[in-house]
Amino acid sequence: MKVYFIGAGPGDPELLTIKGYKILNSAECVIYPGSLLNKKIIEGIRKDLYDSSKMKLEQIIEVIEKYIKNKQTVVRLVSGDASLYSAIQEQIEILKEKSIPYEIIPGISSAFAASAKMGIELTIPEVSQTVIFTRIEGKTGGTSSQDIKKLASVRATMVFFLSSGLVEEVEKLLLEVMSPQTPIAIVNKVTWDEEKIIHGTLIDLSELMKKNNIKKTSLIFVGESLKAINQQLKKRSKLYDREFNWK
Incomplete structure (x- = not known):
């Protein structure tokens, strides 16, 4: 009897972890994000x-309580990995107040799936040793314009969610602090059948989004x-490096 927060991965059902798959198929109740989840997973x-x-x-809490009171297992599926932009913390805090046990099962973030699809490493010696996950401020919150510029001034790989x-x-x-020729990638619905990956430079970012009719469900690298x-x-x-002296 427990609530399992399971990261469902980026979309491809085969990228759901084995542990997550087993729990998902044994639970009596599954709460899933219908607007974000690839339905093939369920x-x-x-x-x-x-x-x-x-x-x-x-x-959501009412549903969880109903099944937990009957000593049944509940799965709360979230897209990607539960540690990034999943909105589970507010649920966890209520579960703690109600003494309802829970466990988090990690999933593959869309950011890492996108990196794999592009065939690169995000941390490269002398190029970038830092990766920044962020989102720009909108109606539902995010990072302020001023802080975005501060983050952009760091020599890092930036990944924008929900932006x-x-x-x-x-x-x-970004153009206020970065070169117009800075490489960018727009990754839409990574690992889904309709996946799109578009490459370009910062100066053309918004134009590339418009040209490819991409309005949501995308990451910006x-x-x-x-x-x-x-x-x-x-x-x-x-x-x-065989020439490097470790002593």
Whole structure:
């Protein structure tokens, strides 16, 4: 009897972890994000299903309580990995207040799935040793314009979540502190059948979004590490350098 928050991964059902799959198929109740989840992940599940995109927080908790009182297992599916922009913390705090046990099962973030699809490493020696996950401020919150510019001044790979609808503002802010020729990638519905990956430079970011009719469900990557997609950067780590003196 427990609530399991399970990261469902980026979309491809085969990228759900084995542990997550087993728990998902043994639970009596599954609450899933209908607007974000690839429905293939819950195909064939004959348990009670609830679409959280049509529910308020209080309704979600009511459903959880009903099954927990009957000593049944509840799965709360979230897209990607539960530790990033999943809105589970507010649910966890209520569960703690009600002494309802829970466990978090990690999933594959769309950011890492996108990096894998592009065939690159996000942290490259002498190019970028920092990855920043962020979102620009909108109606539902986010990072302020001033802080976005501060983050952009760091030599890092930036990944913008939940920012597709504000892409013109993202472009404008980044151009104040970054070169117009900074590489970017727009990754839409990564690992889904309709996946799109578009490459370009910062100066063309918003135009590329419009041209490809991308308005949501996308990640925006910005940074010099993206050069590795088309170039041999020839940057070696010290870990495998036979000339490096570890003493």
